[in-house]
Amino acid sequence: GQNIDQPTEMTATEGAIVQINCTYQTSGFNGLFWYQQHAGEAPTFLSYNVLDGLEEKGRFSSFLSRSKGYSYLLLKELQMKDSASYLCAVRWSHSNYQLIWGAGTKLIIKP
């Protein structure tokens, strides 16, 4: 089956830049989503990649390499409110095109 890997936890400093990586199995790949989830709240959509390259949205950017089965989420000018879990999810043809979720990366921002 599909196996999505993300680091469990990362720590960064306010104002800095952090990169959260996500790797997945390339067979059946049909797009990759990044979501942000604050504790006790619902996930919110951040970005979508289906073609190779970088998608930029303000302070957040997401990159995809389909041949390598690799994506990253780049967060710039970190703010305390960016402390949250970041979930990578792959749309996979072998699961009726439903999302397969990574376990999430808990990002801790320190002053």
Added chain:
Amino acid sequence: DTEVTQTPKHLVMGMTNKKSLKCEQHMGHRAMYWYKQKAKKPPELMFVYSYEKLSINESVPSRFSPECPNSSLLNLHLHALQPEDSALYLCASSQGTDNNSPLHFGNGTRLTVT
């Protein structure tokens, strides 16, 4: 504010109770979903409705019964639940079930089964 509304926000029920979770969206989305999420785990898909028809049931026990009265509403009927069913139940919608439609989540119902 989320555009997917879920009620109630919190629910405590006994193992013999019958209750319902409700979800509403007015974005014209044609796909609606129920997910279950345990603490520190990713969301786990339960059901998918596409154009008001059940298209995916991820082998969910029959004590969970979904219903889609119309394109804007999605219910989850609960009966004879177990304590291990305690979790955050998330409703989501998307324009369709095709490739580039992101899911929009409601704020969830925090369910506790006693």
